[in-house]
Amino acid sequence: MRTLIYNLRQRIKTKAKNKELFAKEFSAFKQKGVTSPEGYKALLDLYCATNGKFNEKMHKELIASNPPKKVSTALTGLTGKTELSEFDTINKTLNKEGYCPFGTKINAELISKIYNYALKANTLTAPLYAKKTVYDPNNLVSEIYRFEQNDLVNNTDIQQLIMDPVLINIARNYLGCEPIFDFPAMWWSTTFLKEASGEAAQLYHFDLDRIKWLKIFVYLNDVTLENGPHRLIKGSHLPGAKPQALLDRGYVRIPDEDLVNHYAAENFVVVTGKAGSVFAEDTKCWHKGTPLISGHRLVLEFEYTSSMFGVNYPKFEIENASEEFKEFCANNNTYASNFKLKN
Numbered sequence: 001m002r003t004l005i006y007n008l009r010q011r012i013k014t015k016a017k018n019k020e021l022f023a024k025e026f027s028a029f030k031q032k033g034v035t036s037p038e039g040y041k042a043l044l045d046l047y048c049a050t051n052g053k054f055n056e057k058m059h060k061e062l063i064a065s066n067p068p069k070k071v072s073t074a075l076t077g078l079t080g081k082t083e084l085s086e087f088d089t090i091n092k093t094l095n096k097e098g099y100c101p102f103g104t105k106i107n108a109e110l111i112s113k114i115y116n117y118a119l120k121a122n123t124l125t126a127p128l129y130a131k132k133t134v135y136d137p138n139n140l141v142s143e144i145y146r147f148e149q150n151d152l153v154n155n156t157d158i159q160q161l162i163m164d165p166v167l168i169n170i171a172r173n174y175l176g177c178e179p180i181f182d183f184p185a186m187w188w189s190t191t192f193l194k195e196a197s198g199e200a201a202q203l204y205h206f207d208l209d210r211i212k213w214l215k216i217f218v219y220l221n222d223v224t225l226e227n228g229p230h231r232l233i234k235g236s237h238l239p240g241a242k243p244q245a246l247l248d249r250g251y252v253r254i255p256d257e258d259l260v261n262h263y264a265a266e267n268f269v270v271v272t273g274k275a276g277s278v279f280a281e282d283t284k285c286w287h288k289g290t291p292l293i294s295g296h297r298l299v300l301e302f303e304y305t306s307s308m309f310g311v312n313y314p315k316f317e318i319e320n321a322s323e324e325f326k327e328f329c330a331n332n333n334t335y336a337s338n339f340k341l342k343n
């Protein structure tokens with residue numbers, strides 16, 4: 001009993017200390033635009049100690065000074081036309097479940113252009129991500145081939161998706177503010193390793209680069225049970241929805257067996273889909289990729305956020321911008337604040 005009370009007191013003390021540290025480092029971030037390692041660690045610790053409640057509280061404070069643009073008509077993007085009522089349904093689903101698949105796909109022409117680009121562009125492979133390699137499906141050297149983010153934002157087809165008004169509005173609604181485009185990611189997953197790879201994020205984990213964010217995923221080839229579908233646990237993004245004992249392990253990857261007893265079987269989602277399928281997810285949900293049995297998987301992912309506090313990434317340098325993208329960035333300062341357009 002005495003140890004229990006002692007531990008509880010220690011917990012309360014640590015939380016208070018971390019809150020103080022976070023407040024100090026967050027105010028330094030507002031001045032400098034850079035997050036200190038101590039500030040980021042305080043965010044991670046507070047997420048775990050409060051089971052996500054701290055992030056929600058901070059996010060609410062943040063968005064008060066960044067109200068969202070009013071959208072009062074249906075919007076048309078690369079997935080087609082989305083009515084206001086559909087935006088509302090998507091947002092309700094995202095809030096409740098942390099995940100929402102789209103009913104429509106991105107047009108096949110754009111998907112095939114990006115897919116063909118991915119067969120020719122440089123990638124970096126695990127474990128060192130040091131040497132540039134073009135993906136060769138007949139000569140695998142890694143379980144994961146990551147594209148360089150700066151290359152992705154210089155691709156005018158990907159720029160089209162970055163500007164997509166439907167995707168932006170989904171992020172706007174979910175975050176309740178004008179979103180910032182945080183980063184793109186794209187990677188091939190392969191059959192190189194036979195077991196689950198930590199590098200390829202094939203063990204359950206939650207992301208925590210930011211205070212609050214939304215990710216949108218696009219499958220660029222058909223994804224079946226064979227070639228590494230994304231998996232997640234619905235509803236596990238909500239404050240208080242993770243087992244505290246697992247959060248007490250810190251920001252680490254968790255074996256399946258530690259999660260299956262805690263969540264109902266129907267909350268474990270496996271996302272298969274044809275090329276062009278899109279889904280949005282708050283990756284505070286436990287999620288992972290599945291080790292591949294055959295074939296390969298090419299995924300494009302965007303992250304949208306309410307604040308850049310968290311992991312420090314360099315701004316993107318864009319030399320190859322379409323005229324439309326240049327104009328878009330000039331008209332959307334907050335959203336495009338991570339892009340440095342050259343010439």
Ligand SMILES: [Fe+2]
Binds near residue numbers: 205207287
């Ligand atoms: Fe992740």
